[in-house]
Amino acid sequence: MIDIKFLRENLETLRTSLENRRATVDLDAILTIDSARRTVLHEMEQLRAEQNRASEEIARLKRDKQDATPQMEAMKSVSARIKELDEEVRGADAALLDQLLVIPNLPDASVPVGADESANRLERAWGEPREFDFEPKDHVDLGAALGILDFERAAKIAGSRFCLSRGQGARLERALINFFLDTHTREHGYTEVLPPFMANSDSLRGTGNLPKFKEDLFSIGNEGKDLYLIPTAEVPVTNIYRDEILREEELPIKYVAYSPCFRSEAGSYGKDTRGMIRQHQFNKVELVKFTTPETSFEELEQLTRNAETILKKLELPYRVVTLCTGDMGFGSAKTYDIEVWVPGQKTYREISSCTNFTDFQARRANIRFRRGKKPEFVHTLNGSGLAVGRTVVAILENYQQSDGSVVIPEALRPYMDGAERILPPG
RNA sequence: GGAGAGGUGGCCGAGUGGUUGAAGGCGGCGGCCUCGAAAGCCGUUGUAUCGCUUUGCGGUACCGCGAGUUCGAAUCUCGCCCUCUCCGCCA
Numbered sequence: 001m002i003d004i005k006f007l008r009e010n011l012e013t014l015r016t017s018l019e020n021r022r023a024t025v026d027l028d029a030i031l032t033i034d035s036a037r038r039t040v041l042h043e044m045e046q047l048r049a050e051q052n053r054a055s056e057e058i059a060r061l062k063r064d065k066q067d068a069t070p071q072m073e074a075m076k077s078v079s080a081r082i083k084e085l086d087e088e089v090r091g092a093d094a095a096l097l098d099q100l101l102v103i104p105n106l107p108d109a110s111v112p113v114g115a116d117e118s119a120n121r122l123e124r125a126w127g128e129p130r131e132f133d134f135e136p137k138d139h140v141d142l143g144a145a146l147g148i149l150d151f152e153r154a155a156k157i158a159g160s161r162f163c164l165s166r167g168q169g170a171r172l173e174r175a176l177i178n179f180f181l182d183t184h185t186r187e188h189g190y191t192e193v194l195p196p197f198m199a200n201s202d203s204l205r206g207t208g209n210l211p212k213f214k215e216d217l218f219s220i221g222n223e224g225k226d227l228y229l230i231p232t233a234e235v236p237v238t239n240i241y242r243d244e245i246l247r248e249e250e251l252p253i254k255y256v257a258y259s260p261c262f263r264s265e266a267g268s269y270g271k272d273t274r275g276m277i278r279q280h281q282f283n284k285v286e287l288v289k290f291t292t293p294e295t296s297f298e299e300l301e302q303l304t305r306n307a308e309t310i311l312k313k314l315e316l317p318y319r320v321v322t323l324c325t326g327d328m329g330f331g332s333a334k335t336y337d338i339e340v341w342v343p344g345q346k347t348y349r350e351i352s353s354c355t356n357f358t359d360f361q362a363r364r365a366n367i368r369f370r371r372g373k374k375p376e377f378v379h380t381l382n383g384s385g386l387a388v389g390r391t392v393v394a395i396l397e398n399y400q401q402s403d404g405s406v407v408i409p410e411a412l413r414p415y416m417d418g419a420e421r422i423l424p425p426g
Numbered sequence: 427g428g429a430g431a432g433g434u435g436g437c438c439g440a441g442u443g444g445u446u447g448a449a450g451g452c453g454g455c456g457g458c459c460u461c462g463a464a465a466g467c468c469g470u471u472g473u474a475u476c477g478c479u480u481u482g483c484g485g486u487a488c489c490g491c492g493a494g495u496u497c498g499a500a501u502c503u504c505g506c507c508c509u510c511u512c513c514g515c516c517a
Contacts, residue, residue, distance in 0.1 A: 038476080041475085041476075041486085042476070042477085042486095044486085045475095045476070045477095045485060045486045045487085046485080046486090048485085048486060048487085049485055049486070051497075051498075052485095052486090052498085054497070054498085055444070055497065055498045056444080056445065056498095058444070058497060058498070059444035059445075059498080060444085060445085062444070063444080068497080069497095071497070072496095072497040072498090073497080074497080075497035075498080076497065078497085079496085079497065079498085245436080245473090247436095370436095374473095375473080
């Protein structure tokens with residue numbers, strides 16, 4: 001969320017940044033509501049002060065066994081007026097919040113300005129895409145031939161955009177989750193967290209998923225419950241400290257969490273309809289950090305490197321791009337996408353998105369820390385470390401052999417009972 | 427799901443409709459004492475927002491959340507949320 005004070009004082013900066021993001025927000029309407037609200041609030045507070053003074057006077061008279069009826073009568077109209085003004089202020093508060101909640105974060109100065117992904121900036125690439133001496137298959141054909149991925153049965157059970165893994169396929173998925181968690185906890189100093197896989201609307205508002213992106217979520221409001229399936233572990237993990245004040249010495253806090261992720265993505269039909277790239281349910285290991293404001297961008301670099309480490313260990317070619325202003329997410333100040341080489345599509349596909357939200361989520365979720373007298377908002381960051389389903393895609397397609405088998409990356413073999421290959425049945 | 431108890435500051439815990447932003451304690455901070463520390467003693471200690479003469483002063487709000495009663499609510503009424511105990515159900 002954007003600070004209303006910042007909005008008042010940096011109107012033109014904000015206007016430019018919203019243009020760069022291709023977001024349309026009526027800032028003047030917000031300012032009008034804000035100034036009207038402050039006028040009414042001021043009048044109400046003066047009446048309240050008068051009421052408090054009268055109230056003390058009445059208490060004093062009553063203690064002295066004197067008649068306070070005239071004072072009490074006089075306060076009736078004041079009380080009624082306060083009630084009116086109070087309703088006006090509440091209305092303005094709600095209107096203001098509605099507006100502020102749909103303003104995206106300001107991009108950092110280092111973010112390239114541009115309309116779409118063509119303006120994203122390549123930061124670095126690692127590994128050489130493999131030269132195949134045969135026509136590589138995509139993971140759907142490979143998975144079907146190996147008997148480890150079954151999209152048809154999944155569709156029967158739950159519909160399109162679900163996947164059923166079996167045998168070595170299910171084992172591979174579980175191995176990856178453990179490998180990711182072990183790497184980040186043992187080598188990168190993250191603390192493992194296993195959060196609820198459902199969250200309430202306060203939590204989703206805190207991370208920025210609500211109110212603007214409701215259509216991307218599966219809600220389970222049966223029996224009047226205010227609950228959603230989480231779209232990412234970012235939601236429950238970031239909300240661990242909602243409405244809390246941390247101590248400066250505790251920062252940075254680094255959490256890693258496995259969770260399944262549930263996404264409705266109502267607007268995505270027609271995109272990536274084949275295979276595991278875009279699913280209603282997928283597994284992900286997520287990295288989340290809470291930091292002081294001045295260290296967050298350095299922490300973003302480290303978090304991104306932490307995610308890259310996984311791809312290096314798995315020996316999968318990848319590149320890192322900085323998303324431009326028009327392509328970055330709603331709450332982001334800066335995002336690096338890590339894209340893995342996918343031979344079946346002969347392209348790089350996002351496998352991790354690492355973001356510094358600065359104080360955007362912290363302000364929404366009211367997550368603060370104290371180092372002087374005044375509490376300050378922390379900065380929050382997160383990134384996939386990694387998306388598990390897409391890693392399965394990358395492994396199957398990059399490690400496929402001409403005989404239809406798939407070699408298991410060496411780093412993963414200890415998690416697969418030492419198996420070196422996934423072989424076709426029979 | 428049923429019955430009961432409860433939700434008060436960073437934490438614990440008092441609180442009779444009227445100087446209660448809230449006793450007391452713990453913790454924190456400052457000081458005295460000490461070679462130093464502990465103990466002891468003294469002082470201090472929330473958040474948000476607005477205004478001003480801006481190291482400060484003043485106004486307003488905040489006792490789980492929301493509505494109501496009242497001149498006035500932490501305190502009374504209603505609804506909701508959450509926690510605990512017991513019973514039921516259940517992996």
